[in-house]
Amino acid sequence: MDDLPPGQVVTATALIRHFAVHSRQAMGEPIHIMNHGHVGLTLLATDLFQRLASGRQCSSGPDHPETQLDILLDMIPTQVILTDRDLKLSRINLAARRRFGVSEKQVLGVPLAQMLAGSDSHSLLRALERVRDTGIPEAFEQNAAGPPPLVHRVQAAAFPGGFAVLADEIADRVTLRAQDARIAAYEDLIDRLPGLARGTFNVRAIVTDISPALAELVGTEKSRVVGTRFATLFGASNRGTISDAVEELLTVGKPFGMAAALVGGRPDGQTVWVNAAPLLSADGQAGGVFMMGTKPVGISS
Missing domain, CATH: 3.30.450.20 (PAS domain)
Known part of the structure; x- marks a missing residue:
């Protein structure tokens, strides 16, 4: 970071969230974009760059576009x-x-x-x-x-x-x-293994994605599972325990695993096992990933 050319450094997330603000700032100075701790891109106003480039034949001097273009080119990575x-x-x-x-x-x-x-x-x-x-x-x-x-x-x-x-x-x-x-x-x-399903939920414990096998395991369509709270996939007797485990996962990042009955119960009378782990992004925790499947023989509830 010490040898980075002068300009403002923002994270990629901040740029996306406040693009209008940073695009206006780019009219006056380069906006260096940091992603995963490294700067690999710089935002410059196109109009300013083209205006400076059009002065390529001007005589040199600190206020002439040719000199200014040299300065700008030296600022970018x-x-x-x-x-x-x-x-x-x-x-x-x-x-x-x-x-x-x-x-x-x-x-x-x-x-x-x-x-x-x-x-x-x-x-x-x-x-x-x-x-x-x-x-x-x-x-x-x-x-x-x-x-x-x-x-x-x-x-x-x-x-x-x-x-x-x-x-x-x-x-x-x-x-x-x-x-x-x-x-x-x-x-x-995972999707090719029989009886094994996977999915993700966000920081609000809302299911955001599931594999086709999970829809089959739950016995409904994917569109009816995505958007629901994760704990509601399970029967009333397990829902509180699942909710507590998910809350602990989202607050302190603690994975969990347990056997539980899906809501409505499986036709064959079996429970399923479910394991979940935190999903981390560059800006912190983004939710969790989970897997579930038919409960292995020999494991008690």
């Missing part, structure tokens, strides 16, 4: 490299200079391939060649060597007088994609 038509560097912002360990004076007018020497530059140079031949922008993900291992989303496009290369570090997003894939695989596995 996106790596920005601009080249002329011969792929010689014409502009490189602070984020890119830090990544490659160069100063602006060292690389201005230098062929891009020379600055990238020693890095994994083949994909980028080939992409720029295709952009130069077709005029069609390209985007791809690229692994960056060195500790810690990084992943960048790279965009290459034609730019007035040359080409633009933008790169954003997305290791966190790649990690989240991998986690989402694992979660989806586990859910698919």
Whole structure:
């Protein structure tokens, strides 16, 4: 955070909740968006950016758009490299200079391939060649060597007088994609096991999602279960115990497990087992996840 360019830092949740306020603030300064403790995106007013970019040919000076554009580009975490038509560097912002360990004076007018020497530059140079031949922008993900291992989303496009290369570090997003894939695989596995059902409830203990198996277990349609209070899925004799356990889960994060009878009772006369655990988000607890199924043989109520 110490080397973050000047600007206001807000969480992704705060940005969503107060977007109108932060979008107005972005007219005067960058709004850095923090997600999972890292800043990977910055909100800038498009009108301001375009207005500054249109002054590219103005003479230099602290009050001229060209100088102001340089300042703005140095404020954002996106790596920005601009080249002329011969792929010689014409502009490189602070984020890119830090990544490659160069100063602006060292690389201005230098062929891009020379600055990238020693890095994994083949994909980028080939992409720029295709952009130069077709005029069609390209985007791809690229692994960056060195500790810690990084992943960048790279965009290459034609730019007035040359080409633009933008790169954003997305290791966190790649990690989240991998986690989402694992979660989806586990859910698919659970849904394929006979007599096993799953679902979620929010901080008010309202059921927000269930698997098809749970609707079958309860003996009704999914639409009639989602939106109901979790404890109401169980018979009167267990409802109070379930309610107390859910309250403790939502207040102190304590998981629970027990045998209970579903409301109305199962046709075969069996109770079910139910286990629940807290569902945590970046901003704190967001509710709970639960599983239930036919009570295993040998377990008493």
